[in-house]
Amino acid sequence: MWMTPKRSKMEIDESRGFRAEWTQRYLVVEAPEGEGALCLVCRRLVVATGEPDVRHHYEAEHDYYERYVAEGERAALVERLRQGDLPEAAPLTPEERAARAGLGLARLLALKGCGWGEGDFVHRCMEVMLRDVLPDHVSVLDGIDLSPEITRQRVLDINQNLRSQLFNRAKDFKAYSLALDDQAFVAYENYLLVFVRGVGHDLEVQEELLTIINLTHHFSVGALMAAILEALQTAGLSLQRMVGLTTTHTLRMIGENSGLVSYMREKAVSPNCWNVIHYSGFLHLELLSSYDVDVNQIVNAISEWIVLIKTRGVRRPEFQALLTESESEHGERVNGRCLNNWLRKGKTLKLIFSLRKEIRTFLVSIGATTVHFTDKEWLCDFGFLVDIMDHLRELSELLRVSKVFAAAAFDHICTFEVKLNLLQRHIEEKNLTHFAALSQVVDELKGHIQDDEKILDPGRYRVVICRLQKEFERHFKDLKFIKKDLELFANPFSFKPEYAPISVRVELTKLQANSNLWNEYRTKDLGQFYAGLSAESYPIIKGVACKVASLFDSSKICEKAFSYLTRNQHTLSQPLTDEHLHALFRIATTEIEPHWDDLVRGRNESNP
Secondary structure, three states: OOOOOOOHHHHOOOOOOOOOOHHHOOOOOOOOOOOOOEEEEOOEEEOOOHHHHHHHHHHHHHHHHHHOOOOOHHHHHHHHHHOOOOOOOOOOOOOHHHHHHHHHHHHHHHOOOOOOOHHHHHHHHHHHHHHHHHHHHHHHHHHOOOOHHHHHHHHHHHHHHHHHHHOOOOHHOOEEEEEEOOOOOOOOOOOOEEEEEEEEEOOOEEHHHHHHHOOOOOOHHHHHHHHHHHHHHHHOOOOEEEEEEEEEOOHHHHHOOOOHHHHHHHHHOOOOOOOEEEEOOOHHHHHHHHHHHHOOOOHHHHHHHHHHHHHHOOOOHHHHHHHHHHHHHOOOOHHHHHHHHHHHHHHHHHHHHHHHHHHHHHHHHOOOOHHHOOOOHHHHHHHHHHHHHHHHHHHHHHOOOOOHHHHHHHHHHHHHHHHHHHHHHHHHHOOOOOOOOHHHHHHHHHHOOOOOHHOOOOHHHHHHHHHHHHHHHHHHHHHHOOOOHHHHHHHOOOHHHHHHHHHHHHHHHHHHOHHHHHHHHOOOOOOHHHHHOOOOOHHHHHHHHHHHOOOOOOHHHHHHHHHHHOHHHHHHHHOOOOOHHHHHHHHHHHHEEOOHHHHHHOOOOOOO
């Protein structure tokens, strides 16, 4: 579900009420006290009654009952459960319990990015522990096979199970959008990660990895296009339901005549397709924007410092916070591309700037060059880069918050553009109120240079800010085209009907005149409000709500994949098939719970 940030937490919590259709779908009834949902199978109370909470409980604990799929069977099952007649699943045999334990451990190893051979080490650790703590139970490990071959196959089986569940849900998507990320990989080959965000009949949002495409084997845009269309067809997703496309702003993605976006839009143009909304600034906002504002190759110089610190200054106490931050991001060892990406973060640059005096002392002590510390233009450029990247970091953190509705994300973008206008005026006036690092540099240089005019060149930085403004306008221009639509569906009761599209004015007027719907709007979060809106009475509003909900409102799932890769870059740099790589990333990013009993008993839903 989406949540609008304008609602208070108390209002959102109060709106998480029980819905009658959950009884047959998830085998729960409203709790006697009126709070939560009572599971008819295990008689446990699911306290948080948002649909995802209820569904996760059902899928994790009682997916056995999915075999009762026909409507009559389902109704009879609910009645039996109400009377206490519990159709029990066949108990797992000792061999099946061991297989389930092995599957769970394989999943944990995948989540931690461990190599296939780590399973044997885990097995030996458990054997040592049991021998000392529970010596009578050491034999239970005999049936748990954690050999590399078995672990590898179990990871593939889990991926297949998750993939089947995603495809079954995708059949019910009323609208969906894609996110295409070609900048995540820092390993030995480059890949395109394709994520899908779909919205079902109840407006519940699902974000999952759709596929991974090897860019070495699909070098041309035409080959990429064919691979994406094949993945959509396999998942049962037609182009007629595609609403949005979120990408990085690389030439491969947004080249004017040869970019993938142009091909996708051309393919999606037909009388039955919606106009595809494209925006390219959400993904890796800090990383890609840093190239526009790094006017003096600052990051290249800093990367040389970091290499020296990691090799010759690792024991110095003044650098421990920096080294700890580096290791938390990508481990003790790091390749050049990963280091470059880390250094282009506002948080990292700010930390390095605070250590500039210690770094200079260190460079002098080892006989390395310190020419940059005597170059006033370079120092000013360094301070400016730190400040601008810190502002971009704040925006990037806001855009990582998921399920807030695209209108809220667009508000953050618009606010930042206004902020850029302010920064531009301030830099022209040499007002450094919002340029803390640059202000420090200027103050330090004033002690050595008497003429202020020789220290700061505001025109140099005004050009950079103007360039960043133009880039933001280009990346988010499609969202500007639907600005009124976003405002209308975020605030349907305060939007004036005369400003709405002609096709929706009658429905909007009718909606605003309905006091019951007004009360629901006030007490429910925005997603729940639209989910409960009658599709028969408000078909246009309901349809557009599905479209807007399907737009990616954050970079969270892409950041999750990027974080997984940077933490486990050395494991993922080992020779892996595309199939195994796909499995690892799906397990690392999914919110779907595997159907463990089906995996144990070898049952997998057939793929579309």
